[in-house]
Amino acid sequence: MKNMKKPLLFIGCMFLSILAFSQDSGDYNFNMAKGEVAYYNEEFDKALDYFSKAISIWDSVKDDPDGLVLAYNARANTYIDLGEYDSALLDLGKSIELNPDHYEAYYIRGFISLDLGKYEDALADYRKTVELKKDYTNAYINMSYILNLLNKYDESIEAVKYALELDDSSSRAYKNYANALIGKKAYDDAVKMLQQAVNLDEEYEEGFFLLGKLYLRKKEYYLAVENLDKAIELNDEREDAYYVRGIVYFQQENYKKAVEDFTKAIEFGPENAQAYYYRSQAYLALGKEAESNDDMEKAKALSEEMGGYTLDFHDPVLAEVTNANNVRTEKTNETDVTVDAGSDETNELIVDNVVVVNTNTTEPKNTFDENKIIEPVTIKPEPLMELDPALLYDSPETEAEKMYRLGIENLGKHLFLAAISNFSLSVVLDPASAKAYNGLGLSFCLTGSNYGDAFNNLNKAIKIDPQFPYSYCNIALTYYKTKDYKNAVYHIKKAIELKNEYSKAYFIYGMILDEMGKKEIALTKYTKALKINKNWGVLYTKPEVLIARANLFISQEKYDLALSDFKMAVKLKPNMLEGYTGKAFIYMKQKKYESALKEYDYIISKDPKNYLVYYHRGLAYSMLKKYKEGIKDFNKSISINKDFANAYIGKAFAYKNMGIVKFAIRDLMIASDKGSKEAKKYLKTIFDVDY
Incomplete structure (x- = not known):
């Protein structure tokens, strides 16, 4: 938010x-x-x-x-x-x-x-x-956002139209407009608004994802794949994007690619029962009956874990699966599906429905004729309902599970108070859920102040399930944040003892040791996290480990190794500005000023109010003897932070090197007035001015 x-x-x-x-x-x-x-x-x-x-x-x-x-x-x-x-x-x-x-x-x-x-x-x-x-554009946009949450789509559209009259370049306005149109089931118009949104915001991952699903609904498979490719390019660990793209390939009878995408979806979402189900069908089409049966059993087990539902995937994308012999045809029983309008929150696009599934449906059974393959899956008309495309990958779940998943989503968006609300409701609905207490404890920890509540809830999770490694990991994180490193080490070791292949735990272990000054041992833990490369947290992921390890390398003056990590971090997470900042720092150390300029240019394009970046870019220009460009950046830095003395000092040296002594002395005096002892020293040693 x-x-x-x-x-x-x-x-x-x-x-x-x-x-x-x-x-x-x-x-x-x-x-x-x-x-x-x-x-x-x-x-x-x-x-x-x-x-x-x-x-x-x-x-x-x-x-x-x-x-x-x-x-x-x-x-x-x-x-x-x-x-x-x-x-x-x-x-x-x-x-x-x-x-x-x-x-x-x-x-x-x-x-x-x-x-x-x-x-x-x-x-x-x-x-x-x-x-x-x-003429307050953002107020209209936020009104539209809320009206979508309240399912008042016509009023939302009216508000967002006002916003677009004031500023037709607002990607947020188009996002909310698309959301309202999806709520009204005006999918063709929603596609147009989403196209506007992604044109204005090329990193709008959710927009590309929704476009992929809408094009899938329209059977425009090429466009569906094109947009899902972009969503995955922006976030190559996005479970639902792989899942939906797998559905597209399945529709196109490209079962090999479908298997690959369902496998990726399972890698990033091991509890995605539907991915196992559809991968089983793709394996069946490829003649891999043993793999198909294994996946079907896994799908069934996961479905039962998520609330005792029998598998019956009511999904308009796959309304009917038929084998070539017509030995058995599995159809969705549309009379068993009801839609209840609700809401869910992504960055700025909120559309969701709750799907209630008849739990008495018989599970599909694998049949296979080795001489034939499954016929193409088709989209059947839905006379009694029309399911929101935002739920193409959702499986049935209890209300407690739904609140838990909303909490996880809000954690990923750094909406910690919203996550606390979600997890609190989840534990009320299911007081025996260790994972819900774990999520609640982590959310309190990440607020940066509610550590008592964090410890209380994480200990409840451990009491419910003493073998639950994630709670030990998160309680270690809480001890780390409260600087109780002894207890942090004890609990992180316990987490790793219970789950050795646990990247997040090794990452946090590295953070603890790094803070304790044990740099070399910390380095081994960061490296171990990267080597395992699975079981990451919502917020503690591979790019964050790379940044942490790079900073450790910098402290050891191992700049080439640090640069390598920064490069990999931004490759995995292109909008991670810490990676670009780190690269620029190293290029300056290596006197590769042109390379540093490119990094600073990119950071400024994403964070134009960062006075420190303008200052450092000014230094890079000055080192290249481009003093006018440097002075321009120093002035920009000062316009954002008028009390930043170093920018005046940088400007003073640029003027000195240009031979304009008067301005150099003036700027050093200003810096001195702002408390810079270095500026006063430079006035005396360089210009023999007592000030």
Whole structure:
């Protein structure tokens, strides 16, 4: 959810604070500026201190409420990032009380309600926002998002049309538009909106995935594969994309490729019963009856584990499977399927239905004639219902299991409060579920503050199942975060003892040892995690291990090895900016300045508000004697962070090398004023200026 508020709120607060600079309140302005810089650098505790000081200063010297409103809003925004919603709501209440017509407070409060699942409250605040500021594009987009969650698709479309009138280049608007159209079963129009979304956001993985499923529904198999290929290119560990592409190949009678994709789906989703089921059918078509029977047994076992359902895959993509002899025909019994509108959340696209399956259906039985193959699978008309394409890979599951899976999805999106809500409901519905308590404990751990709740729930998971390795791993992570390394080591060893082929456990073991200063042993654990390369966590994956190992290599000045790891990390996860930052750092160390420039260019294209990247790119330009370009970047860095003294120093040396001494001295004086002892030293040693 954070990506829905952070850029706009930060820029909005910064802009309004800059306006306040014109008023005669120097201390207030200083603290607001410092707070905004700290917030941008994610130093949230410091930001709180600065904003609180600004509130105190303004309250004592000013009669009008404008400065207080700005400061309360900024502090509320910071509380949100710390997960302290109650404190944020108090500040927003004060802001609204001081100025009921200030739209920003309603917008921020709407975000809190949205993240807490209070959709009607959020909707009311966003409506108030656009009432006060009719051209607030993001408020319309968020309204559309919520209306989709509430299945009010016509109202959602109306809101998103307003947004597109204001900004027709918003990929989020097209995503929400497509979502509403899918809800209305207007799939052809949804395809058009998704195409707009992926054209504007080439890394919109979910968009390519949904396009693949919609084209599959339309029997346009080439386009289905093309879009699923792109989804997998963006995330080559995406289970459902492999699964659906396997369905496409199955439809095309390309059973060999279907087997390959179902195998990948099983690799990344070992509990995907449907992947086993359809791989069994593909094996059957290839004449591999033994493999087919093994997969069918596995599918049955998994289905029973997930709630006692007998396998009966009601999927409009595979409505009928018939063998060539017509010995047995398996059809979906459409009268046994009901649809109940619900909601699920991806990055910004929310469409879901709940499928209720008759548990008395007889399981399909394998039959095979070695002289013939299974005939092509066809899509049958569905006279009584039309299943949402977003559920093509879902299998029946209990409500507890559904909440558990939603929790896992939200963990992957860093929506830890939403995950806590999901897992909490899961344990209420199934109090004997070790994995649900494990997910709840991990979610509390990852909030960065609720470690007591993390320990409590993880210990409950261990009590329910003392042989559950994942809980030992996550309790070790919690001890690591609380700097209790002795207990962290004990529990991570226990996790590995129970599950030796466990990459996440070795990764966390490496982190613990790295923090303890045992670099060489940590290196062996990172390497072991990579060698095993399975049983990763939702957040602790192969690219993160590569980054951790690369940073360890840097500390040992093994730059070539570090560079290799950074390169592999960004290959596996192209949007991982830490990898590009690491590569640039090493290129600068190796004096490969042109190579460093390419990395900085890419980082800036993805993170244009990062003042440090502009600073480092300025240094790279300066080392290449491109001083004008360097000065331009130093100025850009300063425009984002006016208190960043090093940018003034970099600019001063660029002017010095150009022979413009006056400007060089001026910028060193400014840097000195901002607290740089180095700048004062350079003034004396280079220019013989006492300052």
